[in-house]
Amino acid sequence: MSSRVYLQRIEDWKDFAGVAVSFRNLLEESKILDMVRADRPAAIKLTFGEAGNQGHPPVPLVRELVVALRARGGHPFLTETNTLYNGRRKNALDHLELAREHGFAFENVGAPILFGDGLLGRETFDVTLPSDDVPVAHLVPTVRDTDSLVGLAHATGHLLTGFGGAIKNIGMGLASRVGKLEMHSVVSPLVREEQCILCLACIGACAHEAIRRGETAVAIDGQRCTGCAECLAVCPTGAIGIDWSKDSRRIQERMAEYALAVCRVLEPRIAFVNLLNHISDHCDCIGPTPNLIAPDIGIALSRDPVALDQATLDLVREAAGGDPFRAAWPEADAEAQLAHAEAIALGSRHYELVETG
Ligand code: SF4
Ligand code: SF4
CATH class of the missing domain: 3.30.70.20 (Alpha-Beta Plaits)
Known part of the structure; x- marks a missing residue:
């Protein structure tokens, strides 16, 4: 069975006002926000980028999404988790300050920021899975407490997983600290x-x-x-x-299991957006990312994270005339996360691409 993926092609990403209008039209046409319920919390999961990063979701687009959620009666908030590693995103206070420096102040986006894992990243909420490898997924309590969630991801390469999009945004990005440790601990x-x-x-x-x-x-x-x-x-x-030969695959598979846990809690009130611009070899956790590896394409969204990531990979490969993610990270085959995600019924790699605009 195929899932529907909507695509708005956008060439000029310098005109953020124009991009925001295109995003608004895409949200309306796709109806993916129809799952939002009035007077209930509506989370937007995104990354604010490490200090100096320019690839994180642009503030005008986040504001557009906030407006769209409010128009449906939802109570939107931005959410993110703290990192395992040193940097300015390791605890919520420093992380909040960095988010503000990157433009994510309430007066700019129209919604507050709530860190899912608390001040020091210790909060956790466990979900059982029918999996030998991940029998319990350790998520952040936001997954339990919000009524709906939009995963707003920036499509990039990633040194551990080859590629990061919708699955990584919620699989890794909504894991608690102990969950992140569990996923990363396979890598030596x-x-x-x-x-x-x-x-x-x-x-x-x-x-x-x-x-x-x-x-x-x-x-x-x-x-x-x-x-x-x-x-x-x-x-x-x-x-x-x-030792990428075995470890990248395992971390990707665990990431997909965690994404499944998130979807099991939130379905049917979860949707996904991938931004296909500023496509870099490293993810937005690395700070400045000058190595752009594919042309800007546009914005894609879907209710199915697997279909969305598969479509994103296909679109990037088509635009770049090859596989720039595999070229950047030869030992990390991003197909692993998609194959496993489909095998555990997180979604379908078969999709129908609906171009808008
Ligand atoms: S991968 Fe291991 S050795 Fe390297 S920074 Fe992380 S914890 Fe330290
Ligand atoms: S492993 Fe790399 S970062 Fe560490 S001391 Fe050696 S050269 Fe420096």
Whole structure:
């Protein structure tokens, strides 16, 4: 069975006012917000980007979504979770400040920000799944407490999963800290000693004191390491790597299981938007991302996260004339998350593309 994916092609992303109008029309035509109920909380799950990031969802589009939710009587709020790794998004206070710097003040977007996992990322809400690998998904309580949710994702590459879109936005992005640890813990970094210049950037970046200095290279303590991958992001020489051959697949599969847990709680009041602009190799957790790997395409949305991500991958591949995500991350095959997501009935990889405008 195929799911419907709506697409509005947009070439000029500098004209945010025009993009916002296109987004408004797309929301109306698709009717995906008809699931919103009056006088109930309506969450928008997004990322505010790491400091300096320019790829996060643009404020005018978020405001447009807030207006659309209010027009249906919902009580919208923006929600996000804190990160496992060092940076300005590791606790809610610093994270809020960064969100404000990126323009997400109430007066700009018309809705408050509520962090799903509390001040220090400790809040959790457990959902059981019919899965041997993830029998219990540890989500944030927002999933339980909101009445509806729109996952507003920016389609990007990702060093662990190859690609991140609708599934990653809710699967990883609505997991509690313990849930994120569970997903990442399958990934084991290793140090290529001959490439280590002992700059010690990785030691400063590791929030878990899992890296120590050796004579000629650093070493990682596998007992302490949570697999958050922050050391990979900061290493200037590429000395830290991952056994991608098995681990990327497992983390993607667990991410899909977590996304299923979110949908089981919220269906039928959940919808998904992927922004197909500023498509970069790294995700918006990395700060500035100058490596754009595909042309801007537009905005796609659906009630089915699997169909939406499959359509997004297909559209990006078509626009780029190849697979820029696989080219950026050869060892991380993003097909794994889609194949597993379909196998566990999160959604369908078969879709009908409805172009609007
Ligand atoms: S050593 Fe492990 S815990 Fe520390 S930054 Fe690297 S991946 Fe994260
Ligand atoms: S960041 Fe890379 S080069 Fe620097 S100490 Fe760590 S492993 Fe070595």
